[in-house]
Amino acid sequence: MFFGTQGSGGRSSSRQRNVAKERGEDINVVISLKLEEIMYDVKKIVEYNRYEVCQHCHGTGAENGTSFETCPRCNGKGVIREEQRSFFGSFVRTYTCPTCNGEGRIINHRCPYCAGSGKVLKKEKIEITIPAGVPNSYTMRIRGKGNAGKNGGPNGDLIVQVRVLPHEKFVRKGADLETEITINYLKAVLGGTVKIPTLEGDIEEELPEGTNPGTILRFRNMGLPEFGGGKRGDLYVKINVKINKPSRKEKKILSQLLEETNVE
Numbered sequence: 001m002f003f004g005t006q007g008s009g010g011r012s013s014s015r016q017r018n019v020a021k022e023r024g025e026d027i028n029v030v031i032s033l034k035l036e037e038i039m040y041d042v043k044k045i046v047e048y049n050r051y052e053v054c055q056h057c058h059g060t061g062a063e064n065g066t067s068f069e070t071c072p073r074c075n076g077k078g079v080i081r082e083e084q085r086s087f088f089g090s091f092v093r094t095y096t097c098p099t100c101n102g103e104g105r106i107i108n109h110r111c112p113y114c115a116g117s118g119k120v121l122k123k124e125k126i127e128i129t130i131p132a133g134v135p136n137s138y139t140m141r142i143r144g145k146g147n148a149g150k151n152g153g154p155n156g157d158l159i160v161q162v163r164v165l166p167h168e169k170f171v172r173k174g175a176d177l178e179t180e181i182t183i184n185y186l187k188a189v190l191g192g193t194v195k196i197p198t199l200e201g202d203i204e205e206e207l208p209e210g211t212n213p214g215t216i217l218r219f220r221n222m223g224l225p226e227f228g229g230g231k232r233g234d235l236y237v238k239i240n241v242k243i244n245k246p247s248r249k250e251k252k253i254l255s256q257l258l259e260e261t262n263v264e
Contacts, residue, residue, distance in 0.1 A: 020102075021153035024051070027146045028159045033130065035167040036199050038224065040132050046160065051119040051147040057111035059118040059152070067109040071100035078104040119148050128160060133175060133227035136164040169197055175226045175233025182240040188213070196237055198222055213241040 029048050053059040062068040070076040074097035081094045096102040110116030126145060139161050146156025164172070171178045183194055191209035195202045196219070205217065216238055223233030246254060 020151065022150035023153045024147035024149040024156035026156040026159050028161065030161045030163055031130070032163045032165055033134070034165055035170060035172065035224075038130070038132060038134050038164060039199055040225075042130050042132075043127055044130060045125060045127055046158070047123065047125045048158070049121055050124045050145070050158075052122050053148045054111060054114035054118055054120050056113040057118060059148070059150075060107075061111055061114065061116040061118040062107045063109040063111050065111075068105045068107045071097060071104055071106050073097055073099040074104065076104040078102040118150065126158075130162055131227065133225040133229075134162050134164065135227055136162070136172075138162045138227075170199065172224065175224045176236065177223045177233065178236045178238070180238040180240055182242050183207070183211075185241050185243045187211075188239070188241045196235075198235060199224075207239075211239055211241075213239065215239040 027048060027050055029046055031044055031046065033042065054061075056065075057063065058065045060066075060068065071078075074080050078097055078100065079094055079102065080097050081092060083090060083092045085091075097104075100106055107116055111118075114120050124145070126142070128140065128142065130140070139159060142158040142160065144155045145158035148155055169179050177199070179197055181194065181196065187194065187207065188211045189209065191207050191211065193204050194207055196205050196217070198219075216236055219235040219237065221232045222235035225232050
């Protein structure tokens, strides 16, 4: 005796299934910040478009929220279960109803405000606070500020990616900053006051006599705030020395100095 029920033929039936709630899509936006802006917490206005539930049909897509009927193919179940029998046994196939796309109902008259989608596109504007010292490509997730869900599902999220723009003077290394200045060779030999650039404006620093090219000066707590922490990084300044072609007067003085010091 073969397994299953002998004979041939087929029949279809339906089973009850609740229409699944679908979460709305996330929305991605990018905010660009200058290096100076991340010295402190910064507030930014984000404007974007998002889909909201249509208030005229309450997300049903039907005119006035009531202009629909039960799907005749699946009898409102949203799925179809077909059982087929053959000489070799019985086989069951379950699939989403193609007539109503699993909704269990068919819209008679579409909502004129959302064209039957159940959603409308609206402009959104929110204020967010970006913490000081934020790293490049940092991602912030704003819950529920994405597109509206379907069938009563939750909204998606707004995902904000923070891009910290490159700076013309400073290179960022975590919370530390690196920069360079170029001084005249006479200043390097004799020492003196030089201007040091920082994110908060220039400061003055006294260079000692005989400062060598490539000297690195360290200024503590003059870098960026550590992300999520209280203290600041340091500023590192590399000294470059520019040697110009000497004037006649400079050449005469340097030649005399060279003779007196017996430099080979």
